[in-house]
Amino acid sequence: MSAQRDMKEKSPWRTPVTIIIITVIGVIAIVALVTVAVLQNKPLSQKYKYGIVLDAGSSHTALYIYEWPAEKDNNTGRVEQTHSCKVQGPGISAYASDPWKAGESLTDCMHEAQQKVPRNKHEETPLYLGATAGMRLLNMENSSASDQVFQAVEEALRQFQFSFQGARILSGQEEGAFGWVTVNYLDDRLKQGLETTGALDLGGASTQISFVSSNYDGSESPKNSVTFRLYGNDYNLYTHSFLCYGKDQALRLTLAQQTLSGPVIISDPCFHKGYTKIKNYADLYDSPCVSHRKPQGAPATFNHTGTGNFQQCQEQIKRIFNFTYCKYSRCSFNGIFQPLVQGPFGAFSAYYFVMDFLNLTDTSEPLTEVKDKLTKYCATLWSEITAQHHTVKEKYLAEYCFAGTYILTLLTEGYNFTSESYSKIKYIKQIKGSDAGWTLGYMLNLTNMIPAEAPDSPPLPHAGYVSIVTIMAILLFIVFILSIRPLWSRCSKQLHIV
Ligand SMILES: Nc1ncnc2c1ncn2[C@@H]1O[C@H](COP(=O)(O)OP(=O)(O)OP(=O)(O)O)[C@@H](O)[C@H]1O
Numbered sequence: 001m002s003a004q005r006d007m008k009e010k011s012p013w014r015t016p017v018t019i020i021i022i023t024v025i026g027v028i029a030i031v032a033l034v035t036v037a038v039l040q041n042k043p044l045s046q047k048y049k050y051g052i053v054l055d056a057g058s059s060h061t062a063l064y065i066y067e068w069p070a071e072k073d074n075n076t077g078r079v080e081q082t083h084s085c086k087v088q089g090p091g092i093s094a095y096a097s098d099p100w101k102a103g104e105s106l107t108d109c110m111h112e113a114q115q116k117v118p119r120n121k122h123e124e125t126p127l128y129l130g131a132t133a134g135m136r137l138l139n140m141e142n143s144s145a146s147d148q149v150f151q152a153v154e155e156a157l158r159q160f161q162f163s164f165q166g167a168r169i170l171s172g173q174e175e176g177a178f179g180w181v182t183v184n185y186l187d188d189r190l191k192q193g194l195e196t197t198g199a200l201d202l203g204g205a206s207t208q209i210s211f212v213s214s215n216y217d218g219s220e221s222p223k224n225s226v227t228f229r230l231y232g233n234d235y236n237l238y239t240h241s242f243l244c245y246g247k248d249q250a251l252r253l254t255l256a257q258q259t260l261s262g263p264v265i266i267s268d269p270c271f272h273k274g275y276t277k278i279k280n281y282a283d284l285y286d287s288p289c290v291s292h293r294k295p296q297g298a299p300a301t302f303n304h305t306g307t308g309n310f311q312q313c314q315e316q317i318k319r320i321f322n323f324t325y326c327k328y329s330r331c332s333f334n335g336i337f338q339p340l341v342q343g344p345f346g347a348f349s350a351y352y353f354v355m356d357f358l359n360l361t362d363t364s365e366p367l368t369e370v371k372d373k374l375t376k377y378c379a380t381l382w383s384e385i386t387a388q389h390h391t392v393k394e395k396y397l398a399e400y401c402f403a404g405t406y407i408l409t410l411l412t413e414g415y416n417f418t419s420e421s422y423s424k425i426k427y428i429k430q431i432k433g434s435d436a437g438w439t440l441g442y443m444l445n446l447t448n449m450i451p452a453e454a455p456d457s458p459p460l461p462h463a464g465y466v467s468i469v470t471i472m473a474i475l476l477f478i479v480f481i482l483s484i485r486p487l488w489s490r491c492s493k494q495l496h497i498v
Pocket residue numbers: 056057058059060091132133134202203204205206207246247248349350353354357396
């Protein structure tokens with residue numbers, strides 16, 4: 001027995017030094033395990049990519065810079081607008097007689113873009129210019145002038161180090177569909193396969209309506225159908241763009257309606273009482289939307305005088321829509337097919353500018369109340385309006401009564417929004433810091449940033465890996481301590497014997 005005990009007590013594994021060494025090695029191994037797990041799964045330091053889109057609209061041009069983490073190109077939900085710049089002066093279509101000025105007008109915003117995008121990224125940053133209804137109209141009216149404007153604009157944009165991808169006119173269908181993509185992308189509805197939001201865009205020269213309807217599969221009026229497969233979901237979108245029904249051209253249509261006989265004075269219910277301005281007939285009819293209606297033998301000018309009456313204004317506006325002809329099961333106006341509006345809608349651009357100014361963005365307010373407020377606003381004297389809003393651009397100020405009335409008429413009479421469906425419209429300017437409009441959707445499409453199928457996601461996020469490995473390591477450590485406990489107790493007994 002004593003010989004056996006001697007042998008056990010002399011075993012080199014049972015000495016206190018050995019046990020301490022084993023414990024230290026165990027602790028080091030566990031710490032190393034956690035460290036490797038943390039470092040191996042740590043996201044790489046963020047590198048960003050950039051994209052620039054110029055929205056060459058009928059009333060003005062705007063530049064947008066987008067940014068996204070480089071390794072997430074295909075995983076989206078992460079593209080953000082980091083900067084926007086409003087080009088001074090009118091839209092590029094207004095430079096038809098001086099095309100090089102169209103190019104020159106863009107340089108200030110382009111210099112801003114040079115400052116905002118890191119220098120080492122300039123060459124790889126795509127730069128797009130998309131033109132909308134202003135250039136669509138110029139192209140219809142004078143295609144060589146439109147070509148010259150594009151030439152000048154392209155030449156100006158090539159001077160910069162960015163990767164210029166070309167300038168082109170977007171079709172109305174593209175403008176509507178990309179606006180819808182932007183809104184639903186920013187709301188994270190596409191990735192999650194949620195019910196989508198319709199898009200209502202009111203520009204200066206055209207207006208777009210786009211939404212998904214359970215009653216529309218594209219078979220009736222296929223020209224209004226756009227199909228997408230995004231993140232593994234199929235969408236059949238209804239979209240239509242009404243050229244000449246943007247805010248500025250609709251005003252021309254309404255005024256043209258009132259000047260068919262070429263009067264010297266127009267008493268206009270859509271302008272405030274006390275508003276009076278001498279305007280040129282030539283300017284009013286200088287657009288393909290109305291040029292064919294120019295009254296013969298009209299004087300050079302007319303006196304545009306306001307009478308401020310919402311009801312009568314709405315009657316004038318209704319006359320620019322044709323509700324009599326429809327070869328489909330149902331139409332919005334001008335013989336254009338439209339299924340019944342369905343689901344929530346986001347209304348942006350001039351919808352927002354105008355309704356925000358008029359304090360009418362709260363759509364939970366009943367439509368009757370909205371109309372009452374607008375009736376009061378339109379009946380306010382022009383002198384009072386100018387005194388209350390002396391910082392607002394006079395052109396905008398003079399037109400808010402018309403524009404508000406036009407918006408309500410377009411929505412309720414044109415698109416058939418009811419009191420109930422109107423309450424599902426949200427007037428929006430931005431979503432999560434990015435402007436609502438077609439530009440983001442256009443760039444996402446051209447850079448293939450929305451995959452057709454749902455992207456593979458890692459089984460666990462980084463924090464998940466770290467937590468699991470840490471918990472496992474702690475458990476291992478406890479098991480390890482428990483397993484060497486008998487050795488420790490024997491070791492302390494041995495120390496007592498010694
Ligand atoms: N603060 C504002 N108040 C009122 N109207 C505004 C304001 N800002 C812009 N607008 C007007 O709203 C309309 C729409 O502007 P937006 O920039 O969206 O159109 P656009 O891109 O020039 O037109 P389109 O898309 O038809 O080519 C234009 O008529 C513009 O003059």
